[in-house]
Amino acid sequence: MTEVNEAPEGASRGGDVAGAGAEPLLKLRGIDKHFGPVQALYGVNLDLPAGQVTGLCGDNGAGKSVLTRCIAGAHQPDHGQIYFEGKPVHVRSTRDASALGIETVYQDLALADNLDIVQNMFLGREQLRYGLLDEDSMELKAAETLSTLRVTTVRSIRQPVASLSGGQRQSVAVAKAVMWNSKLVLLDEPTAALGVVQTRSVLDLINRLRDHGLAVMVISHNLNDVFEVADRIAVLYLGRMVAEGPAADFDRQSVVEYMTTGTANGRPYESAAAANGKG
């Protein structure tokens, strides 16, 4: 159960984007979401292929967190369809999402400070033996997952999460998400509160998830981080997906323009492949 997926063949960094015939793991088509009078998402389309990291960019309030929660089952979209492994699915709760293999690392992490690393990683999915908590088995599995992800520097996986540094907490939250045979991991601002070294370690961790063949979506304000790990980039502007394509199509300048105006050089996004085809 706990083993992180083995890397499938051909899961390559920056490989030819989903377009090349392969069905993306997760496909969003025409997702609308509003809260009362506030329309947060307008007909959003997005592809999240396996073995690739998709960076989701957007200004504050663009709808990145809402989109994440729609995929994670915490919100229900008003309109639109989610396809998982090619099949239309309804994700009505976080339980539904977990059952599909979708796990989320939220912006605020949501770890219980008073519980230790093992207890946090198994929260809500404790293993029992004779009706009582099977601490030793859970500890072994947690240790195994952490070492697969090479999160090795905590003193003891029995220490309370309160005693961890920000980067270690983030690593625990990620490890918690990938321990359950997950296929898609959504990370909302995983480096927002971290220093340089800790950010580095989280980015390494994201790279390792890709190497294990998972589909990853990373939300970040920091374009350095996005360009560092993302194979694909998607930009939300006021609830609309204004650009989505291989990272090679973008540079910092254009991403910032999409984020702030919805266009670059005054023109809407067109994938480089499509543009070449026309030219």
Place this chain on the structure above:
Amino acid sequence: MTADPGETPAGTAGAGTADLTLDATVAAADVPPELTAQSLRQYLGASWLRIRSGNSGVLPVVLAIVIVAVVFEIITPEHAFLRPSNLVYIFGLSTVYMVLAIAETVVLLLAEVDLSVGAVALIGGVIAFKLVQQPGPNWPWWAAMLAALAICGAIGAFQGALTSLLRIPSFVVTLAGFLLFSGILVVILGGADSTVSLNTSDPNQNTIYDMVQGLISPVIGWIVLAVVVVAVGASQWLRVASRRRRGLVAPPLGLIATRIVILAIVGAAVVIVCSVNRGSSLKSVTGIPWVIPIVLVVLGAWTLVLQRTRYGRYIYAIGGNPEAARRAGVSLPRIRIVAFALCSATAALGGILLGSFFYGQYSTNTADPGQLVLYTVAAAVIGGVSLFGGRGKAIHGVLGGLLIGGIAYGVSLLSLGSLSTPLQYILPGGVLLAAVLIDVLSRRGGSPAGV
């Protein structure tokens, strides 16, 4: 990018290795010593570091118990405080606070509070006493007790539902409950000056009377103690062996042995104190009150529920971070309602013990729900249960209850006349304030992640 103050530049691990060496001193203080210590010596060192940083577990309350015992022994007339007869009396009185404090601990762990425990406990006690009356309902003692626990459990569930479904602060709901049930208590007692008492010549009623007043002979006490020590020792030993076998870090055997020895010494001290003749030369009184094993069973049951079951784990999770628990699929209202119900049912047992402690008699004089709830919350917090939720164990309620019982009885021994009653409030109040200060300060100092 924001700089992280908790970060050390030392954490430059080799490429591809996630994070990071902790800031050694801060972090070490937050890690339970048995996790890292490989020898008794290291354990003591790590423990000392933790105590200095405010993460001290049961140590402050144990220290406070010792200080209270020594001080009262010195200042009571004829140095009577530590006489076996007084100690046994204190055990009896304290067990009431112990059981109530364990009940309160469950609710405090959720970062809620139950101010109605005192009133509800007394209602439970009076219900049980009324149901065994003869002439009257004449129920068997166990049926009367179960009925009391069930009725109080329902009261708790109702209060829990109000706080968790309507999100009214538990402080307000249970304050209203305290007033409401204090009034109802007088009604079911049968008026302002009424009493209800047990007839000890009826074996059925005498069973309840004996819960605190009844004695186990010292010989049986020694046998029970031996069985308990061997059982605890064997289970700890097996646990360490099993963890070693599976390649997990286990506490050093020296530490386990030390703990077992301490348990045996404390147990033997209790049995010895209870074995001394505390009657007169004409009629000797020796033996261990039944209530001591009863409290140990309550302690064991709650420790099992809180530490070893999924339900207990969710109580801690909700107290630590309700949002994390919710996202993990935990039903917060269900856990909270059940916790309030179990708290009130456990309190009802405390109320029955209280009536038994007062020689099987309940009156509006012995039953002061206000003082009882103050002592209960004080006992839990003094024992080391955090008011902010998520931190504390059943054993903390037991130790806090002993401390409060010791103070309450010590003050009454001081023959201070009119000063005695105010001191019954002032002393526990002062100790409670000190305990809350420790709680707040350790929370502030003990969290390097800054959350």
